Amino acid sequence: MSVPKLCQQFIYGGDYNPEQWLDRPDILEQDIVLLKKAHINTVTLGVFSWSVLEPQEGVFRFEWLHKIIDRLYQNGIRVILATPSGSRPRWLAEKYPEVLRVREDRVRYLYGERHNHCYTSPVYREKVAVINRKLAENFKDHPAVMMWHISNEYRDECHCPLCQQAFRKWLKNRYQNIDELNHAWWTTFWSHTYQSFDQIESPSSIGEKGLHGLTLDWKRFVTAQTTDFMCHEIRVLREAGVQQPTVVNFMNDYTGLDYYKLAEHVDYVSWDSYPTWHHKSDVLTAFDTGMQHDLMRSMKQKPFLLMESSPSSPNWQNISKVKKPGMLMNAALHAVAHGSDSVQFFQIRQSRGGFEKFHSAVIDHYGGEDTRIFKEVTETGVVLETLAEIKGSQVNAAAAVIYDMESRWAMESAKGPRNEGLFYHEAALKSYQALRKNGLNVDVINMEQSLEKYRIIAAPMLYMFRAGIEEKLRGFVQQGGILVMTYWSGIVNETDLCHIGGTPHGLTDVLGLRSEEIDGLCKGETNHFLPLGKNGLFMKDRYECSHLCDLVHLDGAKPLMTYAENFYKGYPALTVNNYGSGLAYYVCADAEMDFYLDLYRNIIAEQNIPPVMDSIPEGIEISSRTIKNTEYVFVQNFTEEPICIRLPNEAEILFGCYDGAIQGYSSVIYRKKTQLPQK
Numbered sequence: 001m002s003v004p005k006l007c008q009q010f011i012y013g014g015d016y017n018p019e020q021w022l023d024r025p026d027i028l029e030q031d032i033v034l035l036k037k038a039h040i041n042t043v044t045l046g047v048f049s050w051s052v053l054e055p056q057e058g059v060f061r062f063e064w065l066h067k068i069i070d071r072l073y074q075n076g077i078r079v080i081l082a083t084p085s086g087s088r089p090r091w092l093a094e095k096y097p098e099v100l101r102v103r104e105d106r107v108r109y110l111y112g113e114r115h116n117h118c119y120t121s122p123v124y125r126e127k128v129a130v131i132n133r134k135l136a137e138n139f140k141d142h143p144a145v146m147m148w149h150i151s152n153e154y155r156d157e158c159h160c161p162l163c164q165q166a167f168r169k170w171l172k173n174r175y176q177n178i179d180e181l182n183h184a185w186w187t188t189f190w191s192h193t194y195q196s197f198d199q200i201e202s203p204s205s206i207g208e209k210g211l212h213g214l215t216l217d218w219k220r221f222v223t224a225q226t227t228d229f230m231c232h233e234i235r236v237l238r239e240a241g242v243q244q245p246t247v248v249n250f251m252n253d254y255t256g257l258d259y260y261k262l263a264e265h266v267d268y269v270s271w272d273s274y275p276t277w278h279h280k281s282d283v284l285t286a287f288d289t290g291m292q293h294d295l296m297r298s299m300k301q302k303p304f305l306l307m308e309s310s311p312s313s314p315n316w317q318n319i320s321k322v323k324k325p326g327m328l329m330n331a332a333l334h335a336v337a338h339g340s341d342s343v344q345f346f347q348i349r350q351s352r353g354g355f356e357k358f359h360s361a362v363i364d365h366y367g368g369e370d371t372r373i374f375k376e377v378t379e380t381g382v383v384l385e386t387l388a389e390i391k392g393s394q395v396n397a398a399a400a401v402i403y404d405m406e407s408r409w410a411m412e413s414a415k416g417p418r419n420e421g422l423f424y425h426e427a428a429l430k431s432y433q434a435l436r437k438n439g440l441n442v443d444v445i446n447m448e449q450s451l452e453k454y455r456i457i458a459a460p461m462l463y464m465f466r467a468g469i470e471e472k473l474r475g476f477v478q479q480g481g482i483l484v485m486t487y488w489s490g491i492v493n494e495t496d497l498c499h500i501g502g503t504p505h506g507l508t509d510v511l512g513l514r515s516e517e518i519d520g521l522c523k524g525e526t527n528h529f530l531p532l533g534k535n536g537l538f539m540k541d542r543y544e545c546s547h548l549c550d551l552v553h554l555d556g557a558k559p560l561m562t563y564a565e566n567f568y569k570g571y572p573a574l575t576v577n578n579y580g581s582g583l584a585y586y587v588c589a590d591a592e593m594d595f596y597l598d599l600y601r602n603i604i605a606e607q608n609i610p611p612v613m614d615s616i617p618e619g620i621e622i623s624s625r626t627i628k629n630t631e632y633v634f635v636q637n638f639t640e641e642p643i644c645i646r647l648p649n650e651a652e653i654l655f656g657c658y659d660g661a662i663q664g665y666s667s668v669i670y671r672k673k674t675q676l677p678q679k
């Protein structure tokens with residue numbers, strides 16, 4: 001099926017819930033006027049409309065939605081239309097209790113909240129099919145509808161009898177016979193051997209939690225079942241004749257699902273970004289958010305969509321901080337810089353009651369255009385219109401960080417080596433941030449993706465080797481790539497069984513070492529890295545490390561730094577090994593940020609990898625998008641103060657004020673001819 005091209009403007013808008021205002025036609029009229037004033041060109045409709053679209057089983061009301069979509073279209077505003085499965089009506093739960101989720105402790109939920117329905121229930125699937133089909137029949141040919149938003153933030157899990165049955169079926173399909181499963185899960189341990197698939201129950205606090213293989217497969221099953229449910233939703237739309245592209249919206253660093261699996265079945269990936277701006281360093285928050293943007297883009301290796309963000313404060317964080325002047329536009333351009341083709345808000349009009357009445361909105365309870373937020377939304381809309389030529393462009397990344405959900409699941413559910421916290425996300429973020437601060441665009445990939453186009457691969461805490469990653473990494477280094485692997489890598493196989501014969505499994509010759517012991521450090525306890533002689537690296541004299549210290553046995557690798565304290569003082573802390581035409585570094589402990597910054601600065605200089613920009617001052621984030629031979633460089637200040645910066649001579653400024661400095665919470669975008677190879 002051919003997917004129509006989105007039009008040439010950035011998508012600009014957000015979640016709009018007119019069903020809450022059907023008794024206020026004056027407000028609905030006013031919304032259109034304000035949307036146009038704000039330069040909004042798209043709204044997401046119908047995310048939570050089910051009880052208005054189908055107030056009783058089999059009784060449908062679509063006239064109101066027709067009216068709204070027609071009116072939006074007449075006013076030049078397009079629609080991303082959602083299937084309403086994210087929150088089901090009361091009558092459905094009442095008549096069919098099987099649609100309600102069961103918790104891991106086997107208690108069934110009452111009706112309430114949202115996202116609490118069973119994805120396995122045939123009744124729920126059937127009812128969703130009915131409403132999706134109706135929506136499709138009503139709107140598939142409407143010229144305003146540009147995309148279909150499938151459900152909303154799929155999440156969580158259900159342990160009901162139907163899900164248990166489906167899990168057993170899934171396991172049978174995976175292992176074929178029970179002996180295979182027993183081996184994969186190592187069930188002889190504590191005498192837990194299963195005689196048949198029928199005996200298997202999902203992990204529970206009142207049952208089995210100690211078999212990590214079971215926990216891992218359960219998580220895989222939850223992803224598979226959610227993906228299957230999403231595909232069911234899409235299939236119904238397609239069978240009813242829907243031609244427009246589909247999109248699914250993801251959440252920040254959500255570990256309940258492996259998003260890569262869902263991403264395969266939709267045309268666009270999108271996410272809902274709610275960083276805690278102004279709570280701590282905004283610079284750090286920007287890097288953390290940037291990593292999520294890059295993860296979303298990397299899933300499909302193409303532009304993603306920013307589906308939601310708050311115009312000012314969200315209401316569900318511990319403290320609701322309003323966005324300081326300039327932050328709204330900076331956050332919007334930040335998403336664009338990292339490859340988003342949209343900027344969207346939650347919510348367009350602030351609801352009057354319910355859970356989100358204090359969540360910020362483009363149009364607040366006051367309802368006028370003379371508010372700070374409305375003005376900033378409008379300014380951002382105008383700017384996005386002037387940047388239309390950037391839409392659709394790619395991000396060329398010389399480096400990638402491997403950030404793999406299955407590996408994370410396995411690592412975090414295991415007991416040891418540090419049950420108080422492994423700091424995986426933080427470790428990945430350090431590598432990511434160091435690469436970006438040294439001027440490279442970065443992809444955030446999983447183990448299934450190709451490594452071919454990168455010069456540097458950061459492999460922090462790659463606990464589980466799967467999808468042939470060891471062979472891919474070997475080939476990558478062989479061909480001249482630079483691998484930076486850390487402690488706690490290559491420990492288990494795909495079913496969570498520890499590798500025997502030395503770790504990091506299958507790469508000990510590439511790295512020139514094997515890991516022998518790993519020491520967990522208590523909270524507040526540290527060790528240090530010291531340089532070893534003239535090692536060719538321009539590093540500082542001392543870096544702190546914490547949490548985990550790997551004690552390695554060298555077998556060809558050259559030590560570059562050593563530990564400073566404990567009985568392992570003098571043991572290697574950073575090593576490098578020549579393999580093929582490349583280099584394999586091994587970082588033995590959870591070193592501080594500065595260590596990674598300096599290490600990558602050395603590597604990038606030594607390898608002559610051209611950064612997007614040289615000499616990036618603290619507080620500035622650089623990212624670029626490329627189309628043909630033009631590179632668009634985004635220079636963003638995430639502090640309150642102006643920052644002096646030298647832009648390259650060839651920079652042709654497309655947007656922003658630059659007088660040798662960039663003002664607080666603002667951005668400059670410039671064009672230059674690219675030096676990167678054309679893909």
Ligand code: GLA
Binds near residue numbers: 152153272308314
């Ligand atoms: C999520 C949901 C929205 C809304 C926002 C509020 O992203 O998708 O429906 O609840 O959070 O921040």
Ligand code: ZN
Binds near residue numbers: 121
């Ligand atoms: Zn269920």
